[in-house]
Amino acid sequence: MTTGPRGFRRALNRGIPRRNRTLVALVAFTVVLTAAILVWPTVAPLTGLVVPLLLGSILLSPRQLPWFVVFLMVMLMLAIGRQQTIEVRTVIAIAILYLLCFIVLVTSFRRTRLGVAGVLGESMLVDLRDRIQQQGGIPPLPPVWLVETALRSAGGTPFAGDFVVATRPRHSNRLEIALVDVSGKGEQAGTRALLLSGAFGGLLGALPPEDFLPAANDYLLRQAWAEGFATAVHLSLDIGTGEFEVRTAGHPPAAQLTAGAGRWTVHEA
Known part of the structure; x- marks a missing residue:
């Protein structure tokens, strides 16, 4: 039986493919943020979901990003249902969040033509320049x-x-x-x-x-x-x-x- 960090890494390699680890980490991060909003709706802000959205737009591949954005929008809907009071500023914040999701979706469809994520695409251009x-x-x-x-x-x-x-x-x-x-x-x-x-x-x-x-x-x-x-x-x-x-x-x-x-x-x- 293998124990220790090496055994954990081997189990991780068997369970989660390397190309999906970033997606799994962002999904888990989004679930934690959503759970915090559901448990403490007056403390945890809805705008916290912008963080995984931004990270996903930078790190995820064009094939993974649209599905992650849809998942994040579902989590946002669940979080909205737990808000005790819906004020005008809350409605505006929700509208801005959905607008950002739409912008990221459109950007991901444009990236599909290239087939690489933002960070990888930038590194390719830098390599070509060099x-x-x-x-x-x-x-x-x-x-x-x-x-x-x-x-x-x-x-x-x-x-x-x-x-x-x-x-x-x-x-x-x-x-x-x-x-x-x-x-x-x-x-x-x-x-x-x-x-x-x-x-x-x-x-x-x-x-x-x-x-x-x-x-x-x-x-x-x-x-x-x-x-x-x-x-x-x-x-x-x-x-x-x-x-x-x-x-x-x-x-x-x-x-x-x-x-x-x-x-x-x-x-x-």
Whole structure:
């Protein structure tokens, strides 16, 4: 016979699946709050049920959340029946509670399209943002080279239409950098930038420098977006000799600052 914390955890794993433990905990919490309202109707407020509603909207999956909200509304009806006096402020509080339940229900139906809960969905977006930033990082270079990059969107959001991809192909002495500007503003272009950054990051370095922009353009056209277009500038630098090639596709030309002279040179491509 197994005893102690380990035995309890094993029994818990057999009795309640991991994916349902949060739901069971919130149901138990709601039952305790409802029981407190039924036993002490003049002390325990109805608005206490907002706490499990808020936690459920954050933690539960889109499939579990609607059923939990319905259960909470039933508990709220039971709690209302124990109120000794129904005043105007009580009616308003009840109406607000049901309105919040309705809002959470509508939100859960919208989340069904994504299939993940609020916290998990946010972590997925953060992971995508971090991957985009990693793709724009400059790979290690010889000590004689110093490269700095800066990218800022107009709205200050990391999910914008501008992104950088950089790579240093294996068995090659070249540094490949591409700056891409996707049509749209702020988050409107963010979804397209997420897709293109992954695709362009795979193309960059896998193809000869002169084939990158044509291949990227073909990929973009295959998406058949109604308002989707992008401009890009591509730098291919030979680290050994310092020779470079600059190619653009609809993007403003690249500018080069000559060290010491302070002279800018615009490279039309």
